[in-house]
Amino acid sequence: xxxxxxxxxxxxxxxAFKFYERVLGGKIVFSMPYKDAPGDTPPGWxxxxxxxxxxxxxxxxxxxxxxxxxxxxxxxxxxxxIADPAEAERTFQQLAESGTVQMPIxxxxxxxxxxxxxxxxxxxxxxxxxxxxxxx
Numbered sequence: 246x247x248x249x250x251x252x253x254x255x256x257x258x259x260x261a262f263k264f265y266e267r268v269l270g271g272k273i274v275f276s277m278p279y280k281d282a283p284g285d286t287p288p289g290w291x292x293x294x295x296x297x298x299x300x301x302x303x304x305x306x307x308x309x310x311x312x313x314x315x316x317x318x319x320x321x322x323x324x325x326x327i328a329d330p331a332e333a334e335r336t337f338q339q340l341a342e343s344g345t346v347q348m349p350i351x352x353x354x355x356x357x358x359x360x361x362x363x364x365x366x367x368x369x370x371x372x373x374x375x376x377x378x379x380x381x
Contacts, residue, residue, distance in 0.1 A: 250323055252308035252368060255315040258294035261366040262308060268339040269325075271301040279312075287312040322361065322369040333358040333374035340364045340372070 254261055259276070266273050275298040280291035293310040306323075327333040337350040337358075343365035350360030350372060358374040 247304075249305050249307055252306070252318070253315055254294075254308060254310050254366060256293055256310050257366055258297055258308050258310045259292075261364075261368070262294075262297045262299055262306075264364075264366070265299055265306065268336060269299070269301055269306075271299045271306070274298050274300045274305075318367055318369060322371045324371045324373065327358075327372060327374050330357045330374045333372050337362060337370075337372040340370050 252258075252261070259278075262273055262276070265271065275296065277295045277297070278292050279286045279295045282295045290310070290312050293312075294308070296309050297307065299306045325333075325336060327336060334350055337360045341362045341364070345363045347361040347363065347369075348359070350358050353359045356373050356375050358372070360372050361370070362372070363369045
């Protein structure tokens with residue numbers, strides 16, 4: 246079994262996934278705007294994304310612009326575990342560009358770096374760089 250986060254956007258899916266591709270170092274491996282899908286395209290939705298998949302190593306992040314079905318994300322966060330503190334800082338700062346920081350990235354009792362941010366697309370993230378075993 247594989248668990249794949251699937252994100253909904255309010256017409257910004259393509260922009261968001263290009264941003265995530267750059268920030269997270271992934272690769273968009275599939276992208277289909279509504280105009281390329283079989284059947285009728287909702288008016289004004291031809292260029293919006295019916296589905297997109299971003300490959301991140303052996304994991305994927307997926308999303309779309311659901312016509313008439315967008316709801317603001319709540320009750321979850323995407324958690325990134327990053328081994329290198331400098332890379333955790335870089336990733337957090339880029340996700341925070343035009344976003345909202347809930348907890349600045351910093352050292353905590355459990356992590357070399359930990360921070361919480363909602364990016365400019367409304368997606369909440371937790372960036373964690375854990376301490377080596379033994380809790381130095």
